[in-house]
Amino acid sequence: MTTETAREPRAVLDAPGGGWRVVASKELADHLYSGRFVVLLAVLGIATAAAVFAASGAIREVAQDAEDVTALFLKLFTVTTDPVPFPLIIFVSLLAPLLGIMFGFDSVNGERAQGTLPRLLSQPIHRDEVILGKFVAGIGVISIMLTALVAFVAGIGIFRLGVTPTLAEISRLVVWLVFAIVYVAFWQALATLVSVRTNRAATSALVPVGIWLVLALFGTFLFSAVADVISPDDGAQGADLANAEAEYLISQISPITLFQEGSTVLLDPEVGYTGLLTFERVDRAIVSELDLLQSLGVVWPPMVALLAMTAVLFALAYVSFMRQEVRA
């Protein structure tokens, strides 16, 4: 009797768990052949190329005068030049969310709309393998695109600057690439959650796009407005500092802020702090080159925060999907 009852749950556990791989490989193939992949690649590619050409031109001028510029190659990502109003990392932080949203917004309700969900769920795979497979495929295609873009930038950089990146610079770029993938995965997880909860693809595209636009365009304004309410700068001693501190803390809820902060530290060895530069902390900002481990020591809070936010959103999508009933 005891052996019987012990065996029963085993039968379920013994079941093949490779279903998510089948789902993921199908989804990945779908993404790679899809029109949206081609369009996104073209748009991001052209925009990046323009930004990098401008940046490399500016760097060339600087580099001719100064012999001893540190991490010259990474300047491609962090330098601001004339025709493009912000450096490449800011550009990535503003546009890359679109990638995550595009590959997540119809992942579940698209199946519902096509009437394939009941058929898919009646196959011998666990339900979580469906959403896991889709998420993994999304991260896969995002990784491919971001890696291609970074390689593209590096290629243009080598060609235009005539400087090859050092090993230290390459390792910084790789860490940053992983960070960027997590950042885009955050937006994918958000879009997936909305696609589980809503039935129409149009709605589930609008919600994450709305959040993205609000944070990207009005984020700074919103955070300072909230900070003014919580901790108004009324002219009292230290009130301006308290106000700035509050604004900084509130801005940390935005993944865009987290990514921009982390990116700056990761790609610029001379940036040794995040957050406000106050008088007490000024020693940290003294220009001295950090190695990668030191930089990581500085940026682990925003990196972990972003990873945690991504994990929470995916967990919400996952639980929500698991509890949903197929209805007649």
Place this chain on the structure above:
Amino acid sequence: MASAIRTIDLTKRYDEATVVNGLDLDIETGEVFGLLGPNGAGKTTTILMLLGLTEPSSGSMEILGLDPRRHPLEVKRRVGYLPDAVGFYDDLTGRQNLRFTARLNQIDDMDHTIDDLLGQVGLQAAADQPAGEYSRGMKQRLGMADALVKDPSILILDEPTTAIDPEGVAEILDMIRRLAVEKQVTVLLSSHLLNQVQAVCDRVAIFVAGSVVAQGTPHDLAAEQVGHVRVEFRFAGDVATARSRLGQIATVDDVIVGRVPNSLIATLDPGTLADTVNGLVSGGSKLVGVRRVDDDLDAIYRRYFETREEVTA
């Protein structure tokens, strides 16, 4: 023979509405069982519960001796399912759609299996066309092949004949029959078109508003229908006299003029049909045709839900 599908007091409530109410089914291995009823009777909900896709509110069920709630994968591995209004990935071809299902089921010799199934449902020519270009009927056929990819012991078909032309319906029904006879596949099919499916069913349950109102072989159910059937008589001229003669026969209840020229439709006890025909002929009426207007289960069907929807003949 062992039960393939068995439910005891299976009930599903959504908020206030009871969609399936105390359903008892016992379907034997190799049987073709028809779940008949109008749209919204709870047929699809019942099927979703049997597949473990929807949680019952109460009651118990066994598929091949297994509870689908506790052994969902084992059940899904052995049950082929054709959903109502089946959908496919529009960008993939019919063949690619089937390959995806085959991979999820870890079918070994999948190319051979798929070729064979595409042939059986008559889709070889369209196999490499995107499924988005398929007509409704073609999707239905592809869905049939899709449900068979895993070589199931049980086949659950939700409205398998809707959206298919009459010729296609005959082919699908023929296929169902062959699977049951040759491979001992148990088939549970739901339909709101009684006439189409009754020929293929060993047993049927008439399902109205969440409850089974009648269950048995089509023949038994028809016999249970005490009282009267409707019979159409066609004459070579002189319908008026024939009408008065019919009216005089004691066992005939009601006579109306039929839609066919020179015809009458009488409601009578099926046991007295021979005497009625005799009476007409001996009275001098030139009778050229006699036809039961009701198919076997039509009367039952009309009695339970004619008011709810148009019964297509």
